[in-house]
Amino acid sequence: MNLIEHSRRMKQVEVLGINLLRLITLITAVPVIGIIIFILIRGLPAISWEFLSQMPRDGMRAGGIFPAIIGTVYLTLGTAIFSVPLGVAAGIYLAEYASDNTATRLIRIAIINLAGIPSVVYGLFGLGLFVLFLRLGTSILAASLTLSIMTLPVIISTTEEALRSVPNAFRVVSTSLGGTRWQTTWRITLPQAMPGVITGIILGLERAAGETAPILFTGAAFFLPRLPASPMDATMALPYHIFVISTSVPGMPLEIQYGTVLVLLVFVLGMNLLATLIRNRARARRQW
């Protein structure tokens, strides 16, 4: 049989196949770029100082989106207050303290499950535990607590990973100089792992900032005439505001809709960019 012809055929299949994969990759990547450029073009005309800094008017059909922006900031900070200490501590436990036994395996299974639970189920849980059982009402506090449990798995896993990537020699030296486990972690390992930990925190909070379903019944308000005065008040938030103005307000000017989407996108992608920058800078500087 003609070996040369066979190998030529195989070569043709390969060229064809690779081109097909190129096309597929293009189909995957192009919408992302398209979406961002499209929202930039349609949203930019709406952006002005008034739009960012004023209250909505005329049933939200005019004026600004300030309460939604400040609400998302509050919720993100509120989420950070609970999820950062707890998540980082849990990551430290898994990386530096835990031995490989059944209990640790159970913890890992629990984290995997937390990461997979649908966001709307977190909303139900927050309603059941925080809003009703603990009587926090629909409030910034209840919504932040709900979001922080949803954010935990991301922060725990990235913290653990960052700590594990610190070479063991650091721990050995510290221990041999008489450092206890906590001293070693706090003074040596954690500072070395800090960029990775911070990257994980930002990525977790980014997700919390963009989520709608968990805050639907725990703290988000359709419209508020004033800014929230305490953590016990409900608040407007950018993601929920987008949902409201694109589905429930008839005659909503398109410009305001695209403008609001652009603001959320800048907020979320800005956090993403920050995380990437911190990671890359740390990688370039790292001496081990």
Add this chain to the structure above:
Amino acid sequence: MKAKQSALTEGIINSLIKLAGYSSIVFVLLILIFLAREGLPALNDVPLKDLFGSRWYPIEHYFGILPLISGSLLVTVGAILIAIPLGIGTAVFLSEFSPVWLRNLLKPIIEILAGLPSVVLGFLGIQIVAPFFRRFFDLPTGLTAFTGAVLLALISLPTIVSIAEDALNTVPPAYRQGALALGATNWQTAWGVTVPAARSGLLTALMLGIGRSIGETMAVMMVTGNAPVLPSGLNALFMPARTMTATIASEMGEVATGSPHYHVLFFIGIILFLISLVVNLTASSLTLRSRKRAERLLS
């Protein structure tokens, strides 16, 4: 004296860290308890036969969740059928054929997709995708299960691509070198050796993609048209549908606490929780098994 005090502080800190470590288990249990507490009374309020009936019309006390389950399945299956070829194809291209500069450019782009809030994709679904499909397929409305499936495919793609690519990258180079040395082309090596060697990782990617799709709420709620009807045939894909997640999200705000409707919505939450439990446990056991297998083969 000072040493004693610091030993005490250290003891406290260590127990706090341990407590934090175990908190994940506590939260999973709390979620289960509170879903059960509010959801299980549904079995008292509504006879089991009616609960799994085919009519969802809460105002007249029809709480049949079958249309919602099938709506979720329809949209998820559609999404996965779109996302498998795109996701696996992209992962194989990035890990086996792409030049390094292109991979370094494309990976962050796909990561950005993972970071886009689902409400943003839902908004674009309403503004762009739905009107396009309405005209393209000549339908009475563009808000259909198919539109939802397309958006869900986009949402689950980053998960599938990144996990599948990781799986392909962990295949030892020796496998590829062996195949190439025997005269296989790069193409034959990729599909005949590397992909089969990474199959459990690829399955994990698939499972987690399914998990993301079935749990996704906002985008689906905004574009599927919210009609709780039992799909009758293949053309159901081009009609409005309603998923479990969308039902909870759109109706929970209006029900009276403690009413049968309220309990049934929590009951749907229990079902979603159990689905995600099964999906994620399967996925993680798959990864574990493949890791053990690789260790055995290479030892």
